[in-house]
Amino acid sequence: MTRNEHLRNVAYMGGLLLFLSLLPFLTGVYYRSFVMFTMMWVVLALSWNIISGYTGYISFGHVLFYGVGSYVTGILVVDYGWHWLSTLAVCGAMGVAVSFVVGYPVLRLKGPYFAIAMLGAAEGMRVLVTVWDSLTHGGLGIIFPNVENSMETYFAMLVLMFCTIGVSYWVGHSRFGVRLNAIREDELAAEALGINTTRYKLAAFALSAFFPAIAGAIQANKTLYIDPDTEFFILVTITMKLMAMFGGKGTVVGPVVGAIGLYVVQEFVWVQFPFLHLLMFGIFLILVARFMPRGLVGLFIARGWARKGMVH
Amino acid sequence: MALLELRNIEAGYGRIQILYQVTLHVQAKEVVCVIGPNGAGKSTTFKVIMGFIDHLGGDAYFDGASILGHRPDQILARGLGYVPQGRIVFNQMTVRENLEMGGFVERDRQKLKDAMDYVFTFFPRLAERQKQLAGTMSGGEQQMLAMGRALMTRPRMLMLDEPSLGLSPRFVDEIFDKIVALARDNITIMLVEQNAARALEISHRGYVLELGRNRHEGTGQQLLADPEVRQMYLGG
Amino acid sequence: MAMAEQDIALEIRSLHKDFGGIKAVDGCSLAFPRGQISGLIGPNGSGKTTTFNLLTGLFVPDSGEILYNGENLAGLKPYQIFNRGITRTFQITRIYREMTVFENMLSVTPLIVSERRARERANELMEFVNLTPLRDEYGGNLSYGQQKLLEFARALMTDPELILLDEPAAGVNRTLLADLLERIHEIQRLGKTVVIIEHDMNVIMNHCEKIFVMDYGVKIAEGPAHEIQRNEQVIEAYFGHR
Numbered sequence: 001m002t003r004n005e006h007l008r009n010v011a012y013m014g015g016l017l018l019f020l021s022l023l024p025f026l027t028g029v030y031y032r033s034f035v036m037f038t039m040m041w042v043v044l045a046l047s048w049n050i051i052s053g054y055t056g057y058i059s060f061g062h063v064l065f066y067g068v069g070s071y072v073t074g075i076l077v078v079d080y081g082w083h084w085l086s087t088l089a090v091c092g093a094m095g096v097a098v099s100f101v102v103g104y105p106v107l108r109l110k111g112p113y114f115a116i117a118m119l120g121a122a123e124g125m126r127v128l129v130t131v132w133d134s135l136t137h138g139g140l141g142i143i144f145p146n147v148e149n150s151m152e153t154y155f156a157m158l159v160l161m162f163c164t165i166g167v168s169y170w171v172g173h174s175r176f177g178v179r180l181n182a183i184r185e186d187e188l189a190a191e192a193l194g195i196n197t198t199r200y201k202l203a204a205f206a207l208s209a210f211f212p213a214i215a216g217a218i219q220a221n222k223t224l225y226i227d228p229d230t231e232f233f234i235l236v237t238i239t240m241k242l243m244a245m246f247g248g249k250g251t252v253v254g255p256v257v258g259a260i261g262l263y264v265v266q267e268f269v270w271v272q273f274p275f276l277h278l279l280m281f282g283i284f285l286i287l288v289a290r291f292m293p294r295g296l297v298g299l300f301i302a303r304g305w306a307r308k309g310m311v312h
Numbered sequence: 313m314a315l316l317e318l319r320n321i322e323a324g325y326g327r328i329q330i331l332y333q334v335t336l337h338v339q340a341k342e343v344v345c346v347i348g349p350n351g352a353g354k355s356t357t358f359k360v361i362m363g364f365i366d367h368l369g370g371d372a373y374f375d376g377a378s379i380l381g382h383r384p385d386q387i388l389a390r391g392l393g394y395v396p397q398g399r400i401v402f403n404q405m406t407v408r409e410n411l412e413m414g415g416f417v418e419r420d421r422q423k424l425k426d427a428m429d430y431v432f433t434f435f436p437r438l439a440e441r442q443k444q445l446a447g448t449m450s451g452g453e454q455q456m457l458a459m460g461r462a463l464m465t466r467p468r469m470l471m472l473d474e475p476s477l478g479l480s481p482r483f484v485d486e487i488f489d490k491i492v493a494l495a496r497d498n499i500t501i502m503l504v505e506q507n508a509a510r511a512l513e514i515s516h517r518g519y520v521l522e523l524g525r526n527r528h529e530g531t532g533q534q535l536l537a538d539p540e541v542r543q544m545y546l547g548g
Numbered sequence: 549m550a551m552a553e554q555d556i557a558l559e560i561r562s563l564h565k566d567f568g569g570i571k572a573v574d575g576c577s578l579a580f581p582r583g584q585i586s587g588l589i590g591p592n593g594s595g596k597t598t599t600f601n602l603l604t605g606l607f608v609p610d611s612g613e614i615l616y617n618g619e620n621l622a623g624l625k626p627y628q629i630f631n632r633g634i635t636r637t638f639q640i641t642r643i644y645r646e647m648t649v650f651e652n653m654l655s656v657t658p659l660i661v662s663e664r665r666a667r668e669r670a671n672e673l674m675e676f677v678n679l680t681p682l683r684d685e686y687g688g689n690l691s692y693g694q695q696k697l698l699e700f701a702r703a704l705m706t707d708p709e710l711i712l713l714d715e716p717a718a719g720v721n722r723t724l725l726a727d728l729l730e731r732i733h734e735i736q737r738l739g740k741t742v743v744i745i746e747h748d749m750n751v752i753m754n755h756c757e758k759i760f761v762m763d764y765g766v767k768i769a770e771g772p773a774h775e776i777q778r779n780e781q782v783i784e785a786y787f788g789h790r
Binding site: 175176178179181182185186188189190191192193194195196197307308309310311312 | 604605606625626627630631635636638642643644645646647648650651654655656657658659663666684685686702703706
């Protein structure tokens with residue numbers, strides 16, 4: 001990508017930032033909330049993409065970090081009286097810490113075994129949080145003090161989203177990202193050609209854990225109630241995965257487009273059919289995996305409307 | 313009339329042609345070997361006969377009938393047995409189960425039992441280890457199991473693809489002894505081997521292939537003594 | 549012999565590797581001369597590929613030493629060996645199929661090296677193997693011969709001293725093979741040490757200055773082509789033992 005192309009993208013992002021900053025002042029609470037959650041899903045899809053799209057280690061338990069973030073903020077705000085904004089950095093750090101602890105053993109596993117291990121990790125954490133009720137309030141959940149913070153949470157999520165986009169953009173156009181792709185393509189060859197795959201995988205994993213943890217924390221402070229089953233719900237992982245895949249995993253634009261597209265469909269279409277919602281979700285997942293495994297971006301590339309490769 | 317006859321066979325994998333005008337024959341009760349340096353197309357010859365790959369030209373006959381264009385299981389039914397390269401045995405199954413798999417196409421229970429008795433007479437070691445998992449046996453024993461399995465259909469002719477590959481010298485001796493014993497029991501043998509010296513020692517006749525073409529042929533003894541044949545292996 | 553005069557790039561001493569009872573490498577000792585193209589040959593099962601894999605860190609030797617620039621490489625991981633200046637290609641190409649040719653090249657340079665240097669080198673090497681027109685094409689869409697060239701060029705990105713080629717002639721047509729061999733000679737002229745494993749005797753006998761022969765996990769002969777071709781032990785190793 002040329003200098004000019006980069007600058008053009010920055011300009012687009014600037015425009016979007018401006019638009020999104022003005023939006024909450026122009027709409028009511030419902031739409032403000034809707035946009036906030038859309039931005040959250042962009043963060044989640046982009047984060048999932050950093051590990052799964054680039055290195056090919058498909059995580060089936062990414063909600064782990066999201067839940068960790070919610071609970072760290074919950075405990076600090078409700079039990080220790082912290083202001084929620086100050087908890088965000090801690091939540092991010094905890095997300096990274098968990099990624100190292102879980103990642104070190106689990107990233108040695110291949111393909112389906114890694115996926116299942118991550119699923120197990122997320123489920124394990126859910127159970128741990130439920131059981132350790134002296135710390136987490138267990139199954140009762142944590143009720144946050146009622147405050148009007150829809151503006152503040154909106155802007156926190158806005159900043160988070162742009163940070164995530166920024167980091168994803170860097171990964172997606174740098175040699176770091178190219179080396180992550182090499183790990184996905186042929187880990188043995190990558191290792192033989194000088195890539196310390198353990199280090200790179202852990203780095204990508206940590207990056208992919210940081211943002212969801214903060215997203216979970218902001219979300220918790222908006223909805224003002226968390227419990228283990230909602231914060232560690234497997235559907236969260238599957239949704240972020242589907243969004244990234246639908247848009248095009250391994251790209252920057254893909255997860256963004258996929259997140260926005262799918263969230264809109266979900267909120268305006270599927271919610272009309274409360275019982276069929278999950279069924280349609282499942283069917284959609286199967287269709288995407290079968291007919292457009294490279295997502296929308298992949299379709300564009302196949303048609304020649306976008307270039308192959310991420311570095312030119 | 314030859315039991316097996318190949319005339320001007322052309323074959324390959326997809327766009328890559330391996331065999332060019334390969335011609336050979338095997339008479340009933342003979343032991344014939346096909347030798348040659350790496351990449352000569354020896355294994356490919358067997359694959360064409362067995363129907364694993366398509367032929368691009370030429371003819372092939374077994375017992376007077378054409379065998380080209382047939383599926384491997386149909387070729388087996390004609391009386392051709394095949395021991396593939398690399399001792400492919402079913403690791404998670406016992407010796408007995410492996411043999412049963414070899415006789416899968418046989419419906420008659422008595423014939424199956426007879427076949428298994430035959431194999432056990434030939435390979436007493438297999439009889440001893442009937443219940444052992446194939447994956448836990450040594451290379452030589454696995455090779456014998458692969459041979460026994462091929463014999464379950466009581467073939468008229470047995471084709472062995474590199475039986476000595478990867479075996480220690482002691483097992484190589486044993487395997488070649490078994491091959492000689494099978495030949496004495498009136499089974500026609502065709503052998504592809506990397507260990508040309510050993511193969512020629514036990515063969516009535518041999519064919520030398522190089523880069524997919526016939527290069528030399530003669531009796532086992534003739535080829536053993538021919539210095540040109542030896543040097544061909546080292547590009548000399 | 550002329551060992552004292554000859555500078556040795558890499559030396560293997562008494563290497564052993566056992567795989568569940570099978571002694572793949574059984575006390576192998578080799579010394580590859582610096583700046584030359586050496587061949588490593590032997591019949592199937594002789595242990596030459598295992599030796600390569602031990603050299604490049606894919607397997608860890610049970611005992612023995614791999615001496616390179618005064619250091620014992622035995623036990624190091626593949627990326628560590630790579631960073632010391634030893635690179636390899638694979639018998640069946642392992643290029644990155646869903647990445648472009650340019651990305652394949654660029655992925656090899658460590659992040660420490662500047663973007664500009666990395667790109668320059670990538671462009672240079674793509675030019676060297678005539679793959680520049682295919683720069684933005686996916687590796688998987690290249691013909692097999694082009695993939696071989698890509699893998700070869702990719703291995704040279706960090707300017708390694710020692711290049712190990714695993715059956716470079718496998719599956720390649722005559723014309724492309726001549727092309728590849730020409731490139732191999734070119735890098736040797738630049739002072740690189742090359743070791744080739746091959747079954748194709750034409751390649752070995754006509755392009756290697758020194759040939760090492762293995763059988764049953766040990767070295768049985770070494771020397772120039774004309775000596776090896778007349779060596780009784782070598783002939784027997786290939787032709788078969790009686």
